[in-house]
Amino acid sequence: MRLVAELGPIEYENRLYFLNKLEKLGIPVKKSSKLEKARYTRFYTQKMDINKWDDLEELAQGMLELYNSSEFTLLRKQVASILKGKNPAKSIENGSLRNQAQTQKGNSAIYQAFRKWMELNGISPSNYRVTTRNVSFKIPLFDQFKEKLGETREKWWWHNGPFLFWMNFSNEELYFTLEIGPIEPIKRVQLMENLQEQGIHFNKRGLSPGAKYTRIYTKTVQTEGFNEDQFIETFEEIYKNRELQNILKTLELIYDKFRDD
Known part of the structure; x- marks a missing residue:
């Protein structure tokens, strides 16, 4: 577009x-x-x-x-x-235009790097989104949870499922998040209690029946001046982070528990 x-x-x-x-x-x-x-x-x-x-x-x-x-x-x-x-004012506008050019160049590198990284990890275009402000994606485990716990009670991103990875970015840094959305309150509280029992840390407000959004993993990385290859390497390092992988393994265990109930 x-x-x-x-x-x-x-x-x-x-x-x-x-x-x-x-x-x-x-x-x-x-x-x-x-x-x-x-x-x-x-x-x-x-x-x-x-x-x-x-x-x-x-x-x-x-x-x-x-x-x-x-x-x-x-x-x-x-x-x-x-x-x-x-x-x-010419000086102000020219400065804004330089920032605009820098932003567009940086965003282009992020977009291309993200798509290549998705391809490297076998994630199809139907399982991720790219916008001017952020990128987001889901993995098969998230779809499995969606089948078990249902869609969110209000529109949430493009997936409307319990979990989603998303990243915000600027010229200087990248902010990576794994977040739980506003699924049905009783199921959400049960999910959050299971996460807490397994040692996953999050804001205690996430246990409230009225809670809608809870981040269970975040990571900020300085990316000023990064090229496409550096972004791909950064995405991989964030995703392979031991803490995040432990969270995903815990989610697999919790899903098995939900499936058996």
Whole structure:
């Protein structure tokens, strides 16, 4: 999915004025776009990967994230200033644009690395999602729990199951989480009590019948300047972490207990 901002075939004098203003803000404009015969000029594009084009919820989420992204929000403010005859501070805007370029470059490396890592671990595209803010995935054990404990009592991410791995990221760091969602209260309390009995640590509020979201594993890693290979290595190190693997083994034992009940 791609969001495009384009200038159409308006009166040449106004068109040239607008393009010159864009250039002063640091937004590149092709020389051919300034010719009188030019009609259409794209001055902004942002792409988002969609895993399932028949998933209306994912499509709607993608559209909202593209529109509300910091990059497009900045652009809307810049265009509004131009149309109002104002001149945005060049140094501030140029700094924002540099940050935008750095963010896009970093995010691209994360997206590609995450997909490769999913492939290396045999996880199909139907079992993960990539958005502008985060990536998420599930493993077969999570589907087994979903069959036993049911879906969440309200929409939760894209899976609506008891468990999900997700990662938030910025230019500087990556935040990895294994979280339990808002499944039916009685089953959730039973699950949390089993986790506690097995020595899994979490916020005590997770034992409340009204609890919805409980993180049972988190890890923050500094990733500033990482390339694709470094991200893949980081994903692998986080996932193979002994503490996380012990939690997953404990979940397997708990699932066997639920299955036998």
